[in-house]
Each structure stands twice: as C-alpha cells, then as structure tokens.
Amino acid sequence: MYPWLRVDPKLPVAMYQQIVDGIKESVAKGLLRAGDKLPSVRELSMTLTLNHNTVAKAYQELERERVIEVVRGRGTFVGEGVLPPDREERLRELRGALERLLVEAHHLQVGEAEFLALVHDVLVSWRRQKEVGP
C-alpha cells in the first residue's frame, strides 16, 4: 500500500514535510487523481509506522494547500484542483528557485538557448511519465 510514500527520519527535511512532498509529487505525476480516496490518518500512521500526530500534521498542511479535501464522515480525497490561497507567494518562491537554477547554469556554462532546451527536455519526459502512469 502506497509504495510511493517513503519517510526517512535521517533526512534533514521534517518527516511530516516528507509526506506532504510525497503526496504532492504523486498528484503532479498523476499517480493520484482528483477524487481518489486517501488512507485515513490512522491507517497511514500504521503503514508507515509513524506517530499519529506527524501524519495528522501532514494532512492539515495538505488541506491548507488545497491538495486534499476532508469530507466529514466519508474520508480524505485528492482535491479537485482548487487554487491554493497563498498562490501569489508560492509563485514568487518558484521564481526564486528558477533564479537559483540559472546561477548553477551559469557556472556550468549553459547559455540561454541550452537552458531552455533543457527545460523543454525535462517537460517532455515528465509528460511521457504521466502518460504511461497507472
């Protein structure tokens, strides 16, 4: 069950954040689709042998980011693509991340055209991965 979700306490990223990142990645890759049911906090805590409160904190964060939706009495589901409330702020962070990649590109002597080609390449293989998905 949920082999795509791994939590390693040795990583410098907090354990609840690893769950958040793992589920967000699965949604982005199409392994999880809108409306799919997710395990309950208790089930996931057992599967990952992880403290109940760590999993609950991850679900709260995912709900805040509108990645998942909790329906009282029915369970937890992958959200229907509602935009998160802090979209503007996170877009700025995304921009910052791209700038950091440009710094790295400069030091690898990757020019503008080559950088764009690289981005295109990654996009194509990402799309292919999604198509052959589950």
Add this chain to the structure above:
Amino acid sequence: MTTAVETVHLSKSFAGTAALRDISLAIPSQSIYGVVGANGAGKSTLLRTVIGLYRPDAGDVRVFGTSVPAEAAALRQRIQYVSPDSALPGSFRVDEMIRFTRMVYDRFDADRALRLLKALELPADRRIRALSLGMTMQLRLLLALSTRPELLLLDEPTTGLDPVVRRQFLQLILQEASSGHTTVVLATHHLADVERLVDGMAIFYAGRVVRQGMMEELQRGIKRVQALIDKPISLSEQELNQLPDVLSHDQVGRVHTFVTDKNPEALAAKLTAAGASFVEVVNVDLDELFTHVMRKEGYARDGILLS
C-alpha cells in the same frame, strides 16, 4: 494538556550507588514518550519506580495525579509494565496465563486477548518456558494490552523480535496510543524505534535527565549550520575553530559544518558576513542530537582499530 506521569525531584539509590538523581519529568497524557539513554542511565529504574516496584528515596512520583507509593495497588490496575526481564511462570501454558491475568485485572478484555492471540500467532497450548524470546515478548504485550491500560510502560520492547514481528509490535503500540485512552512510555537505547514513534522524549545520562521536551522543541534547540568556504574569509582558521556556542566543527573539503545549540541564525549571519557562501541552517537527526548532547556530558567513545 493533562499530565499522565509526573516525577518531582525523584531520587533512588541502590547500595549507595545513585540510579536516579533529582529527576523532574512531566509526560503528557495520550502521548508516546521516549526515555532514551545509554546502558545503565536509569531508564529501567525510572519505569519500575513509576509502577511502584521501587520506592523513591526522595521526591515523589505521581500517575494520573496520584502519588504512586501510597496507591500502588489501585494504580496497578491501570498501568502495565512490559519488559524482557519481567518473570512469567514457565510451567503455565499460554492460555492458562491469559486466564490467570483475567482473574487479576478488573478490566481485562477477553475478546481483545483472543484477537491478539490469533494476530500474533501464539501457540495457546504451549508452556511459557518452551516459547522463544520473541514469542515471550509478544505474550507480555498481549497480556498488557488486554488489560486496557491507561498507561503502558515499555522497557526495550523490541528486544529479540524479527523485523516482521517488530513492525507488527510497533503498529500495535501506535494503534493503542492513537485510541486516545492510553499514554505510552517507551524506554530504549534504539534511537531508530524512538525517532518515528514519539511525540516527546527525555534523554537520560548517569541517572540524570540531560534534556527533555517535545520533538519539535528538541530539534529547534540544536541545529547544523553548513557553509561553503572556498576563498579566504575575514575569519581566521583559529577563529573558525573557536566560534562561541559551537558544539562541533567539521570540515570536509571546503564545506564546513557547525553544530550549535544556541542561536543558529546568528552563527549563519556571522559566517555570511565573513564571506562564506551557501550558508544553510538544517535540522539534525536524532542520532546526531543524541551524540552531541552526550558529548557535552562527557560521554563519548571513539572507534578503535583492532589489529
């Protein structure tokens, strides 16, 4: 948040040797709480004092707000202690032991015992002395969980368990803790058991508590600051080695790593101002936290090379 277990200036000695020195601890109700420390740090003595097997020499220990030494018999209906050292009668069969425990505990849940017996695949008709070490531990947990305890004290509970059974064991403990009726105290020197499971913990060393708190507080308290120093900066090598509040400083190539338990941001700012690049503050894992806390106490063992 209510407190399940509270010790106030608790001390206990055996034949003049102090096993617990002035321990003041508060374990929140319905949490999973780790008690970690090296061998002989006082973990088992603490648990045995909490269940009333030992009387404190000084100070007090309270469970659910009641002083243990005064009310041990009544409290013991609500507390369970699981340890690889606790004696079981070897001539009893597993089912006889379950029946015996049922007579002793008012709230014994026979259905639960039966379900656990099946899930753990224990042979009901085998004598206890013929059980393996791991099976005996499983029987102890079965008996403890079947009394529906409000406080479950586990002393090195995964001793002798294979990885499959160990996982099942940890799942049972997690389930019990998430039920909202039970507080679990887990004493162990296996940090890997603690890391994934606990809400908070206390680190013991030589009978004292050297650090305690909820996991987030503990991890906030100690950080690693990494920096790339690839050109001369305004701090000399000697100054780098003598930065204040740094527990350790290591260097691999041009990457310097500092571990600090005071104000990591100030240290990061200082390094950045001096000209270091890619300065980053990151969490340390539990192994590292434990090592540094212990080293501060003077507990360190270096590796030796056997010739």
